Amino acid sequence: MSRRGHPTGPTGPVVSRALTLLDTFSTTRRALTLSQLAAAAGVPLSTAHRLVAELVAWGALERAEDGSYHIGLRLWELGALAPRGPGLRERALPFLEDLSQISRENVQLAVREGTEVVFVERIAGSGAVPVLTRVGGRFALTATGVGLVLLAHAPADVQDDVLGGPIASFTEKTVTDPARLRGMLADVRTNGFSISDRQVTLDSLSVGAPVHDQRGQVVAAVSLVVRYGSVSPHAVVPLVRTSARAISRALAEPY
Template sequence: MERAVSHAPTPMTAAGRLLAVLDAFAPGRSVLTLSEISRRAGLSLTTAHRLAGELVNWGALERDTDGRYRIGLHLLELAALAPRGLELRELAQPYLEDLFHSTRAHVHLAVRDGAEVVYVETLRARGAVTVLSRLGQRWPLHVTGTGLVLLAHAPREVQEDVLAGPLKRYTAKTVTDPTALRRILAEVRHTGIAVAEEQLTLEGVAIATPIRGAADDVIAALGLVVHVNEYEPRALVPVMSATARAISRALGAPSAHRNPGAVLGR
């Protein structure tokens, strides 16, 4: 989801200005000119040029031969140290690939960042329903299956902030009523399964379930996306739940070693 252009005043600190330059980049805006960085970061051209140069020297940005900028590899090196990012992705990868091959559905691994869901891995099936999500993509928590799982298990203050809205509508089926969303979250906590039918894209059904960490708290969500005409919960939910338990077990979650007795959702 592309972030809106910032019109906020120029950050007062040096660190804030550097972060504003990096935050100018987003999905669909991975390569920017200096003028675009200046405009999106709310900085003067002179300041943007100086800071971009510093970031290029450090390796956070790279500059093409035509003068345009892109994110540098040094940030990828640092991101690999994030336990909720690439480290989780690497541990889960073999299980995700098995799930992908057994279902031939789109597979998502996601974590929560504030009021948004962020995809740390996506495996996209050929010929399946069109999906908008990709690695690093962000969406509001209320519109995706993985987002609903993470919202259902988020701290109460996060839930109340999201429910207070506004809840953005993407399709005619997007749930934007706080009372209805509150009921959905309660059901997700009860069944362990979230279902988002055509909430983000028409014809797509997202199914998701929690992944737990060593403290048995929900640290991520595993999701599948299939065409609405191919949604078969009794075929998809057990294998997805088994995969989530296997990942949770690898993360040291105590509950993953117990017989789950999972409910097959709705």
């Protein structure tokens, strides 16, 4: 099984090729021609034509007037059923909005998928510092406030995998030393919050806190991203932790 869970076995080749075609799309490649899809997926044009036709018929892809293809609404409809995506977002949104209104800063909600962060929601504050994240986007676990929280509470094998491989660097302040990162993760578990100081951009820092489910497992993280120098990170820790606890209580209630 591949990193994104593409299946193997009797139906593996067909399903894998279809998923590979879908995986070709990104924020910078929102519309692709049939030839581009075939080349990116590494399949013959005839195969891509057949698979794309099936995906269009099902609703996973849509064809534009200029002949290019883009992701279809059917995938969005299915994605809305994911409990760790929109379901989590629906429970958390009132508290994220409260945090945004109080702070007027960037508020983020994220989950871990494998060795990456996936952002479920982001609310941009008025006049807040620009951020590199987007809803549905992925990012390194080691650099962001939410990522440090999720990595700190990830299984040991995930931590070993992340810290044992190449660690992405975004600024001169990005921590890439595995030993130092392990110390930071231990502090997150002890203190109940994380601080990412100028690790993603030099003009911002973020404070993150864990969100627990009814079993006490960390299933998400919430963070506040502020402009560096505008406020002490420890001054916003209580706000972030309060929001995280409120979301945790909401997740424990019957759906």
